Amino acid sequence: MSDPIAEAIARLRARQGPQGGDGQAGPHTRAEPSQQALRMAEALLFAAAEPLDAETLAARLPAGTDIPATIARLQEKYADAGVRVTEVGGRWRFETAPDLAHLLAEIREEPKKLSQAALETLSIIAYHQPVTRAEIEEIRGVAVSKGTIDLLFELKWIRLRGRRRSPGRPVTFGTTDTFLEYFGLAAITDLPGLGDLKAAGLLSSRLPANFDIPDPARLADNEDPLDDEDAAHFHLDFLEGAEDEREE
Structure with a gap:
């Protein structure tokens, strides 16, 4: 038969995280962003009309979401895709992969040529x-x-x-x-x-x-x-x- 006390103790230890050999809590490890947080950040960056900063993302993602880790995961995900996540002026946005820029040459809006x-x-x-x-x-x-x-x-x-x-x-x-x-x-x-x-x-x-x-x-x-x-x-x-x- 299962021991309910032992099971309760095991659940408490699991919530507290890894422990060292002396019974003390081990070093804190940064939690990976959840799949839902990644999807939400992906949607925000895709739909935004301008690059988004960390504060804007944090206000719209689940509380406690690690913004740098979320951005890093998205950058890894799109590293070899047709678009990528890049940083400009301390903010992030989706942009076309450099090797595919020629596909947009005919429709990309160009500013006035500078004198x-x-x-x-x-x-x-x-x-x-x-x-x-x-x-x-x-x-x-x-x-x-x-x-x-x-x-x-x-x-x-x-x-x-x-x-x-x-x-x-x-x-x-x-x-x-x-x-x-x-x-x-x-x-x-x-x-x-x-x-x-x-x-x-x-x-x-x-x-x-x-x-x-x-x-x-x-x-x-x-x-x-x-x-x-x-x-x-x-x-x-x-x-x-x-x-x-x-x-x-």
Whole structure:
């Protein structure tokens, strides 16, 4: 006959997890995500119009779901599939496998082709952020047209960051998460090397010896955040004294 006391003790031990040889609980092991959690995360990423961050996923998955482990399992599942789970700007999304991109070439929406001036301006903002209009012009050696800045704003690749603590309090520019998503970058530090861009003529050859890529999410020591009124009227700063300037 079965011993109900022994069975109850066995069930309690099973709930407590593995134990060491001295009867003490062994080291905690990370629980594998449930099949239901994997299916839910898969559905969320598939249906989302934009990449999802860990907080958004955690709010919609069962309580206690290990988000990194869930993402890792999905990445393993789709490693050799026609789509894959990738990280962009600290968030995740489904995207087409690189070797199949040609299948979408005829139907993929392409943005406006960037002019050389816009490409140079975008590169300077990406590597020098936070950067002011005057600093962009100093590096390029020519005036920055309002049309160039407007195009980069229209593409949602740049944003207003703050105000420089200097005479005139000029606004500063930086890149956005949309910029990272479009170019498939997990973080701004994944940009191409400085040497490559300098060789292509996209960066100033007079960079400081210890120049590195700044953190676009953090205000610089000489920068203050913009308030709503500043953001609504920044064009006054941009246009001031620039009516007769033209892009070369």
